[in-house]
Amino acid sequence: MKSSRRTFLKAGTAAAALSAAPLSAQPLLRSPASALMPKSGKRRVVIAGGGWGGLTTARHLRAQAPDLEVVLLERNPVFWSCPLSNKWLIDVVDTQFLVHSYMAPAKRYGYTFVQTEISDIDRSARRVHTAQGYIDYDWLVVSTGIRYAFESWFGNDRKAIDYTRETYPTAYIPSAEHAVVKQKIHNFKGGTFVMTLPPPPHRCPPSPYERACLMAWHFKTNKIPAKIIILDPKPMVAPITAGYNEAFRELYPDIITHVPKALIKEVDPFNKVVKTAAGDFKFDDALLMSPHQAGDLVWKAGLIGKTPDGKPTGWAGVDPFFYNTKDDPQVFVIGDSLGAVSPHFGHYPKAGHVANKQGRAVAQYIAQQAKDRQPKHVMIDNLCYMLVNNTPREAISVQFDYGIGEDGHLWQKQIDDGQRRPELWEEDLKWVDHMFGDFLAS
Ligand SMILES: Cc1cc2nc3c(=O)[nH]c(=O)nc-3n(C[C@H](O)[C@H](O)[C@H](O)COP(=O)(O)OP(=O)(O)OC[C@H]3O[C@@H](n4cnc5c(N)ncnc54)[C@H](O)[C@@H]3O)c2cc1C
The missing domain is CATH 3.50.50.60 (FAD/NAD(P)-binding domain)
Structure with a gap:
């Protein structure tokens, strides 16, 4: 494995x-x-x-x-x-x-x-x-x-929806989109790369920040003059706030810019502009993630x-x-x-x-x-490891525990581990090995 x-x-x-x-x-x-x-x-x-x-x-x-x-x-x-x-x-x-x-x-x-x-x-x-x-x-x-709810950006404008999904896919659903996103990253020659984040709730909340870190690592290592702008509707990075902020600041200070409170006002995929409550952003390339739904x-x-x-x-x-x-x-x-x-x-x-x-x-x-x-x-419980650096391989993690309170409702305890280190990457590999062993035959 x-x-x-x-x-x-x-x-x-x-x-x-x-x-x-x-x-x-x-x-x-x-x-x-x-x-x-x-x-x-x-x-x-x-x-x-x-x-x-x-x-x-x-x-x-x-x-x-x-x-x-x-x-x-x-x-x-x-x-x-x-x-x-x-x-x-x-x-x-x-x-x-x-x-x-x-x-x-x-x-x-x-x-x-x-x-x-x-x-x-x-x-x-x-x-x-x-x-x-x-x-x-x-x-x-x-x-x-999940489904991508592009209607909240484009209404019934099929042309804009299809163009955005084909040209700026995000690969958040198992599909051939993954290959397109990979090629996009490997073919990027430099400039501004915008990533929009959906408002919560959405699939795997810490993973867009992980993706930004790994893309930044790739651009830094291959000396590609790229800027990654994360347009985040939330007021701050979350979860694993401190761990991600440190990774952005210490590993990729000239590459990643995180823009909080960037609620989407308008997306124009044809003219490559995203207008948000935190300002307007032009891009050379992008991963345009719409809101998610069931x-x-x-x-x-x-x-x-x-x-x-x-x-x-x-x-x-x-x-x-x-x-x-x-x-x-x-x-x-x-x-x-x-x-x-x-x-x-x-x-x-x-x-x-x-x-x-x-x-x-x-x-x-x-x-x-x-x-x-x-x-x-x-x-149930939850545990998630996110790789923020590739040389050396260092990850951060977040764990969620649950119980039932006296009011009869579920409570949640979140434990962020933002101290990036190689051991957490090793734990990630063990985690996925355990998971695949549980429901696959390999
Ligand atoms: C980039 C990324 C990183 C992630 N990292 C982690 C991580 O580190 N740890 C973690 O715990 N989670 C992670 N996740 C989240 C995880 O992938 C999802 O939470 C998980 O897949 C949800 O399982 P599900 O069964 O609900 O949906 P899925 O796994 O998406 O399964 C749904 C299935 O239904 C099928 N389907 C849908 N509609 C139809 C239809 N009409 N006919 C036939 N089949 C259909 C789809 O093809 C799909 O195979 C990550 C997600 C992404 C995108």
């Missing part, structure tokens, strides 16, 4: 990995109007989305509830890890480190993997519609991640929560302890799509670690329901 033992594959390989299906995972040739697979006689759990949450749920369900049939539906032919992908952008780890087979864990743990695009979820019929046919479920777990399927399935005045929150409205929808105890949403879970801190951090812990918890809940038992709440 160590990156030094791997051969680096060129950026194009990533796009190829996400567009070429292995033979065993080729889509089935069925009409969307027919059943995707016949009934097996067993009660069935359908898992929508084979990312960190979905893969974990599938693996642990097989162990916890061997009498249930488990079917995992995923659009991509191979698994691509967003965690550690920032390191891949500057060649700290190679493509094989991030890309893994879907078929191998399915075979090893005994669930069915189908590579298909899910088009809709009909909760009244307990049916999931896919490009290759429909599939009925007894339990449904939705872990389809993935499209959560909207289609009618699972989006509502504010007290009836507006959509943009995130799934589910039970904060068991992740099931209030009107159906056998339909769950986990991972980054999840809405606020506590009046004290709002959302869990949108992290792979959290999705993994929730996947394990949901597997237990379903196993208990299948035995007609009342599920017992499982407490």
Whole structure:
């Protein structure tokens, strides 16, 4: 698993990995109007989305509830890890480190993997519609991640949305965008490189700053006269405030500028200008990250929560302890799509670690329901390492612990470790090894 033992594959390989299906995972040739697979006689759990949450749920369900049939539906032919992908952008780890087979864990743990695009979820019929046919479920777990909410910048202007997504992608969803971002960084000849950050909540809050540090390291090492401007809507860098501020100041003083309170007023991708509450910024190149929301399927399935005045929150409205929808105890949403879970801190951090812990918890809940038992709440935690320097490799970290207070609500304790050091990078490698070992077969 160590990156030094791997051969680096060129950026194009990533796009190829996400567009070429292995033979065993080729889509089935069925009409969307027919059943995707016949009934097996067993009660069935359908898992929508084979990312960190979905893969974990599938693996642990097989162990916890061997009498249930488990079917995992995923659009991509191979698994691509967003965690550690920032390191891949500057060649700290190679493509094989991030890309893994879907078929191998399915075979090893005994669930069915189908590579298909899910088009809709009909909760009244307990049916999931896919490009290759429909599939009925007894339990449904939705872990389809996030969507980019470009409408909040551009309304219905499709031309601006498509142009921005294609020209200034951010690679915050497992897709061929990762290769484009990598090429962008490696081809940059100098000038101003702008990164917009979305307002919270968004996927992996510390990771855009990590990306800025690693890009700055690359520009510094290769003597590229670049300035990175981070346009941040928050009043300060967060989380790991001190650790990041020190890294910006001590390692990349002439390269990174962090602009706080830079709430977006207007984005003009054609003329390369971002107008914010903290001023207007012209750029030579950019990663334009729009606000994030729960993935499209959560909207289609009618699972989006509502504010007290009836507006959509943009995130799934589910039970904060068991992740099931209030009107159906056998339909769950986990991972980054999840809405606020506590009046004290709002959302869990949108992290792979959290999705993994929730996947394990949901597997237990379903196993208990299948035995007609009342599920017992499982407490989760979160841990995240961020690389801020590549020579030497030094990381910082943040940990979150949770409990239930006397008021019955979840509390959160955040522990930043901003003292950058090589040991935390070693811990990061052990962490990812442990995680991949939990839900992949490699
Ligand atoms: C740059 C970066 C660095 C990160 N670093 C870390 C880190 O160090 N530690 C950490 O814990 N987390 C990290 N994260 C966050 C982590 O990637 C997410 O929190 C995690 O992936 C969430 O899991 P999920 O299951 O909710 O979504 P995902 O892992 O995104 O999985 C969703 C899956 O659903 C599939 N899907 C969506 N819609 C459909 C459809 N209609 N049909 C079929 N399939 C569909 C998608 O293809 C995808 O595979 C990082 C993220 C990024 C972008």
